[in-house]
Amino acid sequence: MRQLVSYAxxxxxxxxxxxxxxxxxxxxxxxxxxxxxxxxxRPDPGPLLSNVIPEPNDAGERxxxxxxxxxxxxxxxxxxxxQLRSASVDSPEALLQAAQAQHAEGLRLFVVNAPAASxxxxxxxxxxxxxxxxxxxxxxxxxxxxxxxxxxSLPSRAMLADALVQFMAVRKWQRALLIxxxxxxxxxxxxxxxxxxxxxxxxxxxxxxxxFDNDQRRSAQADMPLFTQTAxxxxxxxxxxxxxFGEYVPYQTWYPRPVAGTQGLTPTGWHKTVExxxxxxxxxRFEALAGRWMNDRDFAAWIAVRSIASAVSKLRQVDPVAIQxxxxxxxxxxxxxxxxxxxxxxxxxxxxxxxxxxxPRALVSTSPQDGFLHPVNEMDSLGYDKPExxxxxx
Amino acid sequence: MRRTxxxxxxxxxxxxxxxxxxxxxxxxxxxxxxxDMQTLQVTETLPVGQxxxxxxxxxxxxxxxxxxxxxDRVQVMDVATRKxxxxxxxxxDPEQFALHPNNxxxxxxxxxxxxxxxxxxxxxxVIGQINVGVEPEGMAVSPDGKWAVNTSETxxxxxxxxxxTQTLADSTLVDQRPRFVEFNQDGxxxxxxxxxxxxxxxxDVATRKxxxxxxxxxxxxxxxxxxPVGIKLSADGQYGFVALGPANHVxxxxxxxxxxxxxxxxxxxxxxxAFTPDQRQLLATNGVSGDVxxxxxxxxxxxxxxxxxxxxxxxxxxx
Numbered sequence: 253m254r255q256l257v258s259y260a261x262x263x264x265x266x267x268x269x270x271x272x273x274x275x276x277x278x279x280x281x282x283x284x285x286x287x288x289x290x291x292x293x294r295p296d297p298g299p300l301l302s303n304v305i306p307e308p309n310d311a312g313e314r315x316x317x318x319x320x321x322x323x324x325x326x327x328x329x330x331x332x333x334x335q336l337r338s339a340s341v342d343s344p345e346a347l348l349q350a351a352q353a354q355h356a357e358g359l360r361l362f363v364v365n366a367p368a369a370s371x372x373x374x375x376x377x378x379x380x381x382x383x384x385x386x387x388x389x390x391x392x393x394x395x396x397x398x399x400x401x402x403x404x405s406l407p408s409r410a411m412l413a414d415a416l417v418q419f420m421a422v423r424k425w426q427r428a429l430l431i432x433x434x435x436x437x438x439x440x441x442x443x444x445x446x447x448x449x450x451x452x453x454x455x456x457x458x459x460x461x462x463x464f465d466n467d468q469r470r471s472a473q474a475d476m477p478l479f480t481q482t483a484x485x486x487x488x489x490x491x492x493x494x495x496x497f498g499e500y501v502p503y504q505t506w507y508p509r510p511v512a513g514t515q516g517l518t519p520t521g522w523h524k525t526v527e528x529x530x531x532x533x534x535x536x537r538f539e540a541l542a543g544r545w546m547n548d549r550d551f552a553a554w555i556a557v558r559s560i561a562s563a564v565s566k567l568r569q570v571d572p573v574a575i576q577x578x579x580x581x582x583x584x585x586x587x588x589x590x591x592x593x594x595x596x597x598x599x600x601x602x603x604x605x606x607x608x609x610x611x612p613r614a615l616v617s618t619s620p621q622d623g624f625l626h627p628v629n630e631m632d633s634l635g636y637d638k639p640e641x642x643x644x645x646x
Numbered sequence: 647m648r649r650t651x652x653x654x655x656x657x658x659x660x661x662x663x664x665x666x667x668x669x670x671x672x673x674x675x676x677x678x679x680x681x682d683m684q685t686l687q688v689t690e691t692l693p694v695g696q697x698x699x700x701x702x703x704x705x706x707x708x709x710x711x712x713x714x715x716x717x718d719r720v721q722v723m724d725v726a727t728r729k730x731x732x733x734x735x736x737x738x739d740p741e742q743f744a745l746h747p748n749n750x751x752x753x754x755x756x757x758x759x760x761x762x763x764x765x766x767x768x769x770x771x772v773i774g775q776i777n778v779g780v781e782p783e784g785m786a787v788s789p790d791g792k793w794a795v796n797t798s799e800t801x802x803x804x805x806x807x808x809x810x811t812q813t814l815a816d817s818t819l820v821d822q823r824p825r826f827v828e829f830n831q832d833g834x835x836x837x838x839x840x841x842x843x844x845x846x847x848x849x850d851v852a853t854r855k856x857x858x859x860x861x862x863x864x865x866x867x868x869x870x871x872x873x874p875v876g877i878k879l880s881a882d883g884q885y886g887f888v889a890l891g892p893a894n895h896v897x898x899x900x901x902x903x904x905x906x907x908x909x910x911x912x913x914x915x916x917x918x919x920a921f922t923p924d925q926r927q928l929l930a931t932n933g934v935s936g937d938v939x940x941x942x943x944x945x946x947x948x949x950x951x952x953x954x955x956x957x958x959x960x961x962x963x964x965x
Contacts, residue, residue, distance in 0.1 A: 325760065325780040325801040329817040530799060530823070533781050536758055565802070565819060587800070587822045587842040591892070592870045630868070 283331040286323075286361070286570050288557060289354040290316045291374065292340035293347040293366040294387070301464075301472055302499040312365035312386055313338055314542040315550030319557030321541070326565055334561060344370045348377060355381065360572045363556045365549055368393055375399040382572035384556035386549060391444060394600045395636045398643035401572075403579055403601040405559065406552035411635035412519040413444035414451065415607035415619035416512055418633070419519075421452045422621045425486040425510070430459040431479075431501065433492040441514060442491040452624075456489075458482035462497050472497050476504035489513045517616060519607050522551030525615040526608050531589040555588050555603065559596075562586055576646060591618075592631065599638045600645050604631040666922050668929055668963045669710060670938055671698035672955025678712070679938075679954035681929075683922055683963065686940060686950050692728055695721050700742040701960035704767075705749045710962065711767075713740040713754070720754060720765070725964055734770055737763040742826070744785040744794065746809060753794045753807070755782035762796050762805075764812055774812030778805040784826040788851065789833040797824035797838060804838055806854065818854055821845045826918075828877040830901070839874035839888060846874050846888055848904065858904045860888075860897075867893045876918035880943065881925055887941075889916040889930055896930055896939075898946055908946050912939035920961040931958040 290313055308314075316336055323334045337359060339350035347366060351374050354362070360380060364371055365387035372393075375383055378401070385393070385404040393399060394408045407415075420428070428449065432442040442459075449456050460479065464472070480488060480501070488505050490513040492498035498515030510517060524535065524545040538546040538554075546554075562584055563575045578584050580601065585593035590606045597604055609617045620626075624633045632638075666683035676698065680690040695714025702711050703725070710723040713736070720740055722732040736743075737756040740763075744753050751773070752765045762782055764774035779801025787794045787809070794807040802824060806816040821843025828837050835857070836849045846860040862872045873891035879901055880886075886899035892915050898908040913932025916939070920929050927949075928941040937951045938958060 322780050322800050325798070326803060326819070329779070329801070329803060330819065530781070533757060533799075537780070562822070585822055585842050585844065587802075593822070593842045593844065629870070631870075 282568065284333070284564065284568065284570060286327070286332055286334045286560070286564055287357075287359050288316070288320070288334065288336055288560060289351070289359045289362040290336055290338040290340075290553070291347055291351050291354075291362055291364045291366065292338070292387075293342065293344060293370055295367060296342075297494040300494060300496050302495050302497065307495075308542075308544055308547070310340075310542070311547050312363075312549040312553040313340060314538070314544075315386075315546065315552070315554035316363050316557050318538050318541050318550075319554040319561070322537075322554075323557060323561035326561065330565060330568075332561075332564060334557075336557075344373065348373055351378060361560055361570070361575070363553050365553060371402065372397075372399065375402050380572070382576050384553075384559065386552035386556050391440065391636070394602050395641050396643055398600055398641070398645040400644075400646040401576070403556075403559070403576065403596055403603070405556040405603045406548065407521045407605065407607060408602060408635050409441050409444035410447060411602075411605075411607060412521075413441070413448035414634040415519040416517070416609060417445070417448035417452045417454055418619045418621040418624050419517075419609050419617050420454055420487060420512070422617075422623075426453070427455050427457045427483075427485045428487050428489045429480060429482055429485040429505075430456050430489045431491065431498075432459065432461050433494070433496060433498075434461070434463065435494065437493045438491045438514075441493055445489050445491060445513065457485050462492070464497065472500040473504055476500055477506050480504070481506040485509060487512055488516075490515050517609060517611055519609050519619070521548035521605070521607065522546060523548070523608050523610040523615070525610055525613065526589070527615075529589050529591040534589050551588075555586065555594070558588075559584075559586055559603075580646065597632070597638075598645075599641050600636060600643075602635060604629065604634075606631065607634060666924075666963050666965055668920070668922075668938070668961060669701060670929075670931060670954050670958045671701050671712065671960040673697055673699055673933070673957035673959040675955035675957070677955050679958070681938065681952055681954070683927070686952055688952060688954060690728070691955065692723075694723075694730070695719060695733075699959045700740070701962045702743060702745055703962050703964060704745065705747070707964050709767075710964075711743065711745070711752065713743060713960075715739050715741055715757075720752065722767070732770065734765050734767065735772060736765065737761060737772075737775070742783055742785045744787045746787050746794070747789065747791040751787075751809070753785050753787060753796070755785050755796055757781055757783065760798070762794070762807065764794075776805075776807055776812060776814055778814065779803050779817075784824060784838070786827040786829055786836070788829050788836075789831065793851070795827050795829075795836060795838075797827055799823045799825065799841075802840075804836070804849075816854055818849065818856075820847045820856075821859070825875050826877050828879055830879045831881050831883060837877050837879065837886060839877055841873045841875060841891065844869060844872045844874065846877065846886075846899075860899065860904060860906065862888075862890060862893070862897055862906065862909075864890070864893055864895055864909050867895070875916070876930075878919040878921055878928060880921070885943065887919055887928055889919050891915055891917070892934075894932075896928075896941065910941060910946060910948055912941075912948060913937045913951055917958070918960050920963050922963050923965040929961050929963065931961050933957050933959065 695717035779798025821840035913935035
């Protein structure tokens, strides 16, 4: 008898708890928790000649933080809760560990601000996740060596170079001297400039590697006029991604000509001087959050998180495969404050976007330039177009 | 022959819109341009606060409210004397606003603060502030005064504010970067433009459900350049007009069937629209080309472009 009572009690308890669970899940209906991992690793650039103005060391992460705030503004009405888990580390090994730790917590959406080699490693280690590349401009990732679970929100070197050289073509700067720094990244940037020059009809009349094996009694500034004494050019192109010597080229060239590339007149994904199409409001929000100007990595991380949020708002779910499919469907216009709706190229996962061309304190132009036509989308005149991509994606 | 017809139409239209005056805010000139609608010429240019954008008239047409965005205030101009008689504490960066049918409550979107500020225009006091999404922009109050609707550009939502309590009652997700909202004459429908989404969403006000989403296709214009902004609905319920931004066209829509009837070529980056009081003409401000296009509503023809100041933004017409 006593046993019967206790059974009945258990039975009643079970019913009660089931009912409780049911009400709870009803209350949470439609509620979503969207957890995004930010993985940052920037290798030490080594000793730099031009080190007066340091680069911010939280570039990228601050953009992702702002996008989480922006997305929660929609999320609070839809009961979608966006959270960022951040890891900024100082070695590729630590980055992989941080990624695996976040993955073990259940995260499947990541924004990665790291060099190409690290991105490849993470892409292979997290095959069931969707990664947004906000740190590597590497062209092979977008043309010969695609990563199936990666979308690129940072413009590729080819996009930057095409944007700049289109502008040069418009300004009729048809002859260029190309100066190339010593790192593989500088060589990759130079390769993108050569490719763009060929595409848009600019002639590279001379090319010189910057080795700084000049007379050591002279500073870089003093050496530059002699160094740039070559066949006549309309413009000097500089490939110096770290910012080692490039800042010393403007105003010191043998011929009095403009300087462009990684220094001087610069193509970039984002800059303080971008203000039209509502960009001023984004800049103000970012500056209030970070206390500094928003740069191209901040923007790449910001638009990556906003891409996720735009897809989640529409899909009402967080499945990485479904999100990637929607991003690549060209049916999800993204608002990037650049005057055009942005979308990802289905053939390599690159975010197509206008590229601002800036000098340090002003916007000079925005590419694609008028008149550079394309059968489908003028923005695809920048970077690797569909027929030029040899790898399979996604 | 065609020319005679056109000038006839011009004369006819001008004759009927006797002595009406269009007021245009010039965003980068800190001024208003006044256009005599009979001669279609700029007759006066008045200095106002910094970066004037949204304009609206009191329901008796006696007062003109001006959003002076960079001065962080709303200025009130006496239409008769053309003098600024008052400045209202609008909150930061006012861009668009709407006046309640009681002619007192002004609903202002504060773009930088994610707020809607409600000001009593008689006492110049703030009577409410409502938290909305990021970058609030478009504002409209329903003809019965029950709803104030705000759009937030980054949050991509319409926020329904209950005017009896000045609190947020509901939010509706629409396409990317909603910029402008307009109720129809009887208040049964709300039209909302989405600049990046490239669409106009039409909602049923009673249920707050979406009735129709309009997509625009213009021959020879890339779809990316179709960026709907200003909307005006004719009082007879027949037409809707939508300014399509850098597509440089105004779409004409049958407001009953939601069919797109025509696209009218105007100036560059067309922004906002306003009817003349007799609803025979529609004015469109063209931000980049710095002019105002005059559209004849019945014939759906663009009659003239009138040069105004730099970056014309808002427009209203007094009888």
